[in-house]
Amino acid sequence: MRQASRLPGPGARPAGQGASRSIRGLSAAAAVLTVLLVVACLAFIFAESVNEQLFQAGTPLTGSLWRLLGVSLITSAAGALAALPVALRAGAYLAGRPDSRTTRLLVRFIDTASGVPTVVLGLCLSILVLPLIAADQSLVQTPFVPGIAISLGNFVYLLPHMTDIFRRRAAEVPRLAGAGALALGADWRQTVGFLYLPASRKASTAAFAAGLARGVGQTMITVLLLIAFGRSASGSAGTLTSAILGAARQSLEPGTPEYSATFLFGLVLLLCTGGLNHLSRKLGRGADL
Amino acid sequence: MKKPPRPSVGEVSLGLVIGLFLAALLVLLASSLGLQAVDAAGHVLKTWDLASSVFERAGVEAWQSEHAPQSQLVLAVHLVPGTASSLLASLAILVAALAVALPLGFGTALYLGHFAKRSRLRNLATGMLDFVADLPPIVIGLVVFGVFSRAGGQAEATFWAWFSAALVVALYLVPAVVRAVEVGIESVPLELRHAAQALGVGPWPVLRDRMLPEAAPVIIPGILNACARVVGDAAIMILIGSTIRTLPIDIVGLARQPEAGSMGPAAASALLLVVLMLGFRVAARIIGKNYIGARTAKPPYKQGIPGWM
Numbered sequence: 001m002r003q004a005s006r007l008p009g010p011g012a013r014p015a016g017q018g019a020s021r022s023i024r025g026l027s028a029a030a031a032v033l034t035v036l037l038v039v040a041c042l043a044f045i046f047a048e049s050v051n052e053q054l055f056q057a058g059t060p061l062t063g064s065l066w067r068l069l070g071v072s073l074i075t076s077a078a079g080a081l082a083a084l085p086v087a088l089r090a091g092a093y094l095a096g097r098p099d100s101r102t103t104r105l106l107v108r109f110i111d112t113a114s115g116v117p118t119v120v121l122g123l124c125l126s127i128l129v130l131p132l133i134a135a136d137q138s139l140v141q142t143p144f145v146p147g148i149a150i151s152l153g154n155f156v157y158l159l160p161h162m163t164d165i166f167r168r169r170a171a172e173v174p175r176l177a178g179a180g181a182l183a184l185g186a187d188w189r190q191t192v193g194f195l196y197l198p199a200s201r202k203a204s205t206a207a208f209a210a211g212l213a214r215g216v217g218q219t220m221i222t223v224l225l226l227i228a229f230g231r232s233a234s235g236s237a238g239t240l241t242s243a244i245l246g247a248a249r250q251s252l253e254p255g256t257p258e259y260s261a262t263f264l265f266g267l268v269l270l271l272c273t274g275g276l277n278h279l280s281r282k283l284g285r286g287a288d289l
Numbered sequence: 290m291k292k293p294p295r296p297s298v299g300e301v302s303l304g305l306v307i308g309l310f311l312a313a314l315l316v317l318l319a320s321s322l323g324l325q326a327v328d329a330a331g332h333v334l335k336t337w338d339l340a341s342s343v344f345e346r347a348g349v350e351a352w353q354s355e356h357a358p359q360s361q362l363v364l365a366v367h368l369v370p371g372t373a374s375s376l377l378a379s380l381a382i383l384v385a386a387l388a389v390a391l392p393l394g395f396g397t398a399l400y401l402g403h404f405a406k407r408s409r410l411r412n413l414a415t416g417m418l419d420f421v422a423d424l425p426p427i428v429i430g431l432v433v434f435g436v437f438s439r440a441g442g443q444a445e446a447t448f449w450a451w452f453s454a455a456l457v458v459a460l461y462l463v464p465a466v467v468r469a470v471e472v473g474i475e476s477v478p479l480e481l482r483h484a485a486q487a488l489g490v491g492p493w494p495v496l497r498d499r500m501l502p503e504a505a506p507v508i509i510p511g512i513l514n515a516c517a518r519v520v521g522d523a524a525i526m527i528l529i530g531s532t533i534r535t536l537p538i539d540i541v542g543l544a545r546q547p548e549a550g551s552m553g554p555a556a557a558s559a560l561l562l563v564v565l566m567l568g569f570r571v572a573a574r575i576i577g578k579n580y581i582g583a584r585t586a587k588p589p590y591k592q593g594i595p596g597w598m
Contacts, residue, residue: 017491019491019493019494020491020492020493020494022493023399023404023492023493023496024400024404024492024493026396027395027396027397027399027400027403027404028400028404028405029396030392030393030395030396030397030400031396031397031400031401031405031414033393033397034393034394034396034397034418034463034467035397035414035417035418037393037460037463038417038418038421038464039417041421041429041432041460042421044432044435044436045428045431045432045435048435085302086302086305086306087302087306088302089298089299089301089302089303090299090302090303090305090306092299093297093298093299093300093302093303094299094303096299106303106307108574109307109310110306110307111570112310112566112567112570113306113307113309113310115514115517115518115566115570116310116313116521116563116566117518117521117522117523117537117562117563117566118521118523118524119521119522119523119537119540119541119559119562120313120317120521120540120559120562120563121313122544123317123540123544123552123555123556123559124313124316124317124559126544126552127316127317127320127552127556128316130552156309156313159305159306159309160306160310163302163303163306188297188299189297189298189299192297192299213423216425217424217425217427217428218425219425219426219427219523219524220523220524220537220541223524223541224541224544227544227545228544241425241427241524244427244431244528245427245524245527245528248431248434248527248528248529249527252438253438254435254438254439259438262431263431263435266427266428266431269425269427269428270424270428273423273424273425273428274420274423274424277420277423278420281419
């Protein structure tokens with residue numbers, strides 16, 4: 001009764017108008033500030049990366065940009081491609097499981113695993129790699145070994161994340177469709193293979209794009225593995241992120257080609273990951289039913 | 290005799306995902322544990338990794354009898370001195386960053402999700418924040434690095450080191466807070482808002498009394514999960530050249546000198562980081578499910594109608 005008496009009723013002036021106006025003004029100010037901050041950050045990266053010396057023919061820095069981008073994309077794509085079939089099966093299996101305590105626990109487990117910091121995974125891989133290097137020093141000199149190790153790191157890093165994406169998408173398949181398939185005599189394997197997997201076609205592309213973006217954007221797995229292999233951060237096995245980190249560790253003078261190149265790497269990284277994430281969001285909306 | 294059913298491909302795949310995570314934890318645990326020779330005053334004289342402690346026990350005991358016969362051999366986690374202060378520094382930076390990110394993020398999300406009318410400008414702002422939310426943290430760190438390089442590398446001074454660290458983490462957290470609040474508000478049924486407005490209640494009382502308490506179980510875990518992510522990020526701190534020792538910085542610093550036997554302490558710090566991350570996630574779950582659920586009165590549509598269904 002007390003609550004009902006506080007309501008102004010239809011036709012009356014809405015309650016709390018003054019407070020609403022103040023909060024609306026404050027939140028509008030916060031929104032404007034946040035958007036301005038974001039625009040300023042993006043504009044700053046763009047402005048700092050513009051340096052005419054970078055685009056002169058034969059500049060080694062622009063040459064290294066393509067190499068770093070190539071290594072970033074190849075190692076991420078290799079990790080994401082290797083993780084794709086495993087994540088697809090695991091995600092579809094989780095989505096097809098009946099809702100039970102065990103299922104919820106497994107989902108939480110995958111969610112937690114996808115949030116493990118890259119510095120932790122990088123350290124684990126370093127711990128595993130170091131005895132191998134100690135046993136066979138030629139591994140350090142072999143050209144593709146650090147790249148393979150980084151791809152493996154990306155695989156371990158991306159697997160839970162991509163599984164989680166698949167599970168969410170496959171869970172959008174109406175549960176009654178699964179129950180119907182089972183009622184008509186299909187077993188679990190057939191339900192997953194003929195219902196959940198075909199319904200996740202777009203989700204596979206979305207998860208691959210998201211995985212690629214995450215792999216390109218991760219830093220510490222690459223950096224710690226490069227340290228273990230004794231390679232330079234911007235050397236032949238370096239990626240965009242490791243090169244940015246390596247360059248920032250030296251005291252760079254603003255306006256120099258090296259400083260601008262670091263921001264150019266950042267700009268390319270921003271466009272690459274932003275584009276891939278956008279693609280992933282576009283493709284990942286809903287199941288293909 | 291009937292054969293047990295073969296595991297399906299899905300079960301094997303899920304086992305691989307879980308197994309890799311558990312294997313990583315096991316590697317950390319095995320690397321961080323080991324024997325320590327400790328003298329009467331409690332000083333650690335020498336440490337051995339778990340493999341040496343188990344398989345080369347005779348060698349360990351030989352070293353002890355030769356170099357420090359008065360010492361004791363104890364099985365312990367190889368934490369380096371100062372790990373506690375690194376942990377506190379990580380949390381202090383997070384708190385300072387939240388002090389900036391929460392008002393900004395909440396305000397932005399409330400305006401875009403509740404007050405602003407649908408328009409192209411609103412869609413543009415939302416799209417831009419979505420774009421920034423998924424960016425790698427190193428890109429945000431690069432901005433702060435650039436600003437401090439222009440200002441003359443002041444991040445080395447103590448105040449500027451803390452300020453830049455909090456600023457970079459806050460910049461990284463704002464889009465995450467906006468997303469968490471937006472998702473939380475979207476999770477509240479629209480009918481609730483419409484019904485309150487039809488009864489003449491203004492936007493702010495609807496938001497304060499109904500929508501925010503209803504959305505809190507989604508908002509708080511979202512923010513805590515973002516905190517768990519940011520507290521483990523090493524790249525942005527290294528990028529701004531911060532002199533503050535946080536847990537991830539400790540790990541990278543120790544991993545740079547593997548021949549000095551520092552992998553054990555690095556693994557122990559990494560294990561602590563994982564525990565911290567798990568703590569945030571468990572707190573998110575407990576707060577989201579129990580605390581807020583118990584404090585907020587259930588609205589009628591959640592209580593169910595007696596005798597119906």
